[in-house]
Amino acid sequence: MNSSSSTRPRVLVARRLFPEITERLSAHFEVDAYAGVAPLSPSELVARLQGCAGVLVTGTERIDAALLEACPALRAVCSMAVGYNNIDVAACTARRVLVSNAPGVLTETTADFGFALMMATARRISESEHWLRAGQWKQWSYDLFAGSDVHGATLGILGMGRIGQAIARRGALGFGMSVAYHNRSRLPPADEAAVSARYVDLPELLRIADHLVIVVPYTPQTHHLIGAAELALMKPTATLTNIARGGVVDDRALAEALKLRRIAAAGLDVFEGEPQVHPDLLTVPNVVLTPHIASASLPTRRAMAELAATNLVAALTGAQPPTALNPEVLAPAA
The missing domain is CATH 3.40.50.720 (NAD(P)-binding Rossmann-like Domain)
Structure with a gap:
């Protein structure tokens, strides 16, 4: 980690993913990459998100108003799934937290x-x-x-x-x-x-x-x-x-x-x-x-994770995330 890492935004990768995704994010952020197989519990997720500006999630992690209240630094929630019923987009929008998903690639x-x-x-x-x-x-x-x-x-x-x-x-x-x-x-x-x-x-x-x-x-x-x-x-x-x-x-x-x-x-x-x-x-x-594996080819899962990472980098560096669900949060506050 370079000497400027403490000034860079912190992000959480909430599930074990391809190492190259973590490496790519590490070029921009201080990355906390969860390596467990079982998903983080709600309380563990809140604990790991303290001080984080962004999080890369799957279709499992629940992002709701209570979590947002407990994680005030959060600015971007980027999912590698297409479905986003686990994310309260309205609550995120109310707090100006960018949400993205990963359509098309799967x-x-x-x-x-x-x-x-x-x-x-x-x-x-x-x-x-x-x-x-x-x-x-x-x-x-x-x-x-x-x-x-x-x-x-x-x-x-x-x-x-x-x-x-x-x-x-x-x-x-x-x-x-x-x-x-x-x-x-x-x-x-x-x-x-x-x-x-x-x-x-x-x-x-x-x-x-x-x-x-x-x-x-x-x-x-x-x-x-x-x-x-x-x-x-x-x-x-x-x-x-x-x-x-x-x-x-x-x-x-x-x-x-x-x-x-x-x-x-x-x-x-x-x-x-x-x-x-x-x-x-x-x-x-x-x-x-079958255990929710419809998108489970290695090229496709990698593309899903890459798109989520692209969205996260864009959201936290002032660029336009390609598949934002609530891009209006990026506009300057009135």
Whole structure:
């Protein structure tokens, strides 16, 4: 550390990340890089943030009004995730704390994973592997783990942002699927045509989808958007894949629907209250479970962290952060 380090802003990297990210930040700041695997508890986070002007977070660390009150030096909260429901942006804006996220850089990787999870769900890959590993494969039969086709089926997409559109392209162009979607606002006709998708209301989407993929952000309005009543509208042969956020789907209701075969199967990368998983989901065989890894390719995770670091450097050195959520805080105070 050079002799001027004491005059430089302090920042916290709140999760273990690529060493080169810490090195890059160290050229500008005095860096406290948390090296633990488990996330910091709320009280530990507050303690580590004392005197810090900025923090690089993931989608886990909760940044709310109470934390901001306890950390008055904080000026920038930069997340390497796309979703930011863990950050109270309004409270940050009120205190003139810059908030940024990391959209765009993980779109294609997450769409790859969402499509893979949907296919694994439809073709019963996880269920059949567990059965094989248990030594139960003795002979072939015509209906041995017979699932449902993906090619030519109806792909329903709930949430048609960047990732939803990337999934639609894969389905329509790669697998000849008929694509229907529902979104808070309808896409312009040219964008619909580009992904060969048609807009329908939510009940219709649930009724017609052979494979439903959920990609909406989590907000108070989308909490339990898919519950028992919505699941009851789906075909008994349909699958549901959630790569959005935990809480969009009522996990208890979904486990019940899977147990009773009201829908055929589900693929879940996100869970309400994660890393805890609703225990009922662990008892049904017709669900594929993964630990929130949709963006987990090394190039993409590195790009996410790089974008968060770029935002943090910009926010604390007088430049314009490229993906600020509340850029108005950078304007001179009235």
